[in-house]
Amino acid sequence: MCLAVLALDAHHRYALVVAANRDEYHARPAAAAAWWDATLLAGRDLEAGGTWLGMTRAGRFALLTNVREPHRIDRDAPSRGALVPGVLTDPSPVPGALATARERGARHNGFNLIAGSADTAAWTSNRAERVVELAPGVHGLSNALLDAPWPKVVRTEAAVSAWLAAARDDPEPLFDALADRSTAPDAALPSTGVPLEWERRLSAPFIVSEGYGTRSSTVVTIDRAGHVSFIERSFDPSGHRCGEVVHRFDVAG
Numbered sequence: 001m002c003l004a005v006l007a008l009d010a011h012h013r014y015a016l017v018v019a020a021n022r023d024e025y026h027a028r029p030a031a032a033a034a035w036w037d038a039t040l041l042a043g044r045d046l047e048a049g050g051t052w053l054g055m056t057r058a059g060r061f062a063l064l065t066n067v068r069e070p071h072r073i074d075r076d077a078p079s080r081g082a083l084v085p086g087v088l089t090d091p092s093p094v095p096g097a098l099a100t101a102r103e104r105g106a107r108h109n110g111f112n113l114i115a116g117s118a119d120t121a122a123w124t125s126n127r128a129e130r131v132v133e134l135a136p137g138v139h140g141l142s143n144a145l146l147d148a149p150w151p152k153v154v155r156t157e158a159a160v161s162a163w164l165a166a167a168r169d170d171p172e173p174l175f176d177a178l179a180d181r182s183t184a185p186d187a188a189l190p191s192t193g194v195p196l197e198w199e200r201r202l203s204a205p206f207i208v209s210e211g212y213g214t215r216s217s218t219v220v221t222i223d224r225a226g227h228v229s230f231i232e233r234s235f236d237p238s239g240h241r242c243g244e245v246v247h248r249f250d251v252a253g
Contacts (some may be wrong), residue, residue, distance in 0.1 A: 001052045001065045001203055002214075003152055003178070005160045006114060008121050009136035009244065012167055015118040018220040019160060019174040020063060021205060025212050026237045032107055032245045033218070033232045040088055041230060041247055043216065050081020053218055054088050055230060059117045059251035061220060062087040067110025067127050068143035068202075070193040080111045087115045091210050098124040098131045112141055118222040138164070144190065151184035152205045171219045175233065178217040180201035180205040226251035 002023035009015055022043070024030070029046035033053075035052035036042060042054030053063040062084045083101050090097035094115050101113055105126045112125045117132070123139075123146045124131045132146065138161050139146065147153070157179035184203035192199065207213040218232045227250055234243035 001063050001141075002116065002207075003140045003156060004053075004063050004065065005153070005156045005177075006121060006134070006139045006141075007137070007160055007164060007233070008116070009119070009141070010164050011137060013169055013223050014059070014221045015224050016121075016222040017114070017160070017164075017171075017174070018041065018061065018063070018218070019023065019156070019178055020053060020214045020218050020220075021178050021214050022218070023202075023207050023213060026210070026215065030215065032216075032234060032243060033230060033247065034245070035247075036085075041084065042084065042088075043232065045079075045081045048079035048081050050079050051084050052081065053220075054084050055220065055228065056088050057249060057252040059222060059226065059228065060088055060094070060115065061117070062113065062115035063140075065112045065141055066143055066165060067125065067145075068192045068194070068214045069075065069110050073109055074107075077107055077109045080105070080108050083108070083111065083113060087113060094120060095122050095131045095133060098122055102126055102128075102131070114139075114141060118224075118226065131170055143192070148190075150190055151188045151203050155180060155182075156205050171221060171229070171231065174219045176219055178205055178219075181239070208237075210237050213237060213239065222251065226237075 001020045004020035007017040033043045033045040042051040055061045068240040087097045102124045121134045140157040163173045236242045
């Protein structure tokens with residue numbers, strides 16, 4: 001993922017809401033979200049075999065974003081996509097699973113991981129020193145550390161907060177927030193080491209370009225009765241929707 005906003009215990013119906021965009025090179029092959037086996041639901045990176053966002057039937061979710069460090073890339077580092085399945089299948093409580101992933105991820109390029117369930121969530125990074133348990137409310141993540149006030153994070157957090165305040169159940173406004181293609185003014189841009197033209201382009205929640213852009217938008221909800229909705233929409237290089245998958249199931253006891 002390159003943008004994720006999480007609402008934890010902040011909605012009258014949903015204990016958990018996740019709204020996230022995956023940005024990637026369009027040439028990199030991927031499969032839409034599907035059950036890998038009887039317990040793990042996720043999209044799949046067909047080049048390295050991992051994933052960016054997944055869930056289990058027990059209701060544990062995990063998602064990953066890269067840390068944007070263009071001058072600190074190790075081309076021989078292992079794929080970060082293996083970290084999400086590792087957290088999802090770790091039998092330890094979420095904080096312990098994330099601590100293990102952070103320790104094992106020391107050789108990886110920079111990453112963030114958020115994992116949790118309907119009633120708890122936590123974050124870690126191999127660019128941070130610990131696991132942070134998240135308080136109820138709205139949290140945002142892009143390609144810096146948790147809640148870094150990048151324009152795309154601030155804008156999407158505001159849209160999610162407005163949806164929460166309106167007490168709506170329909171997730172469509174969350175997809176509208178993820179589809180925002182407006183870029184930030186130069187004065188608000190972070191300085192991450194990429195050229196200014198790309199800094200501008202990457203500041204939009206939804207990125208459209210021929211080679212690299214938003215490949216999918218996903219909204220996950222778990223209501224207070226344990227019903228899960230996992231909706232993933234795919235997009236082509238022009239930003240047109242080219243697919244949708246919907247998975248609904250009840251959290252296994």
